[in-house]
Amino acid sequence: MFMLVIATVMYLWLSLLCSQYIAFSREQLYVSTILACAFLNGCVPLLYEQICNAAFPIPEGIIVGISAIVTTLAGILYTLPLSLFVFEGNTWLEWSLLVACVLGCIVILVTPQRNGREDMDLSIRVTKPVPYERFGKEHKVLFVESETKVPENA
Incomplete structure (x- = not known):
């Protein structure tokens, strides 16, 4: 959760920079982008682990495969409008990344934590x-x- 919150803050910083609510500088752009990507990509294995715990009786390979397909389709649907339509500005891209991170934080907060594998090992x-x-x-x-x-x- 901590890594996803940091990524959300970095994407907020990036969105404010690109929309020029904050004075733009190339250094800030690099730092915000690199940190946002690092923290967001760093929490991916943890999210896969949480998904595997939530769907415990089902084997991990199946769950990770389905999750990978869903995330790939989401990425395609996210970038598809860029190839189909001509936009005057692409500021919606930065803000949509911020919204996606905020929605991810909300989903993690409302999802009940199940540790079926750990509970079975401890039993x-x-x-x-x-x-x-x-x-x-x-x-x-x-x-x-x-x-x-x-x-x-x-």
């Missing part, structure tokens, strides 16, 4: 030592719950 309790063998050699003792059987290929 397994270690109580009894059970020796096991792997590739015909003795190894350390694996501690597992008494009802749980150790798989042969563990």
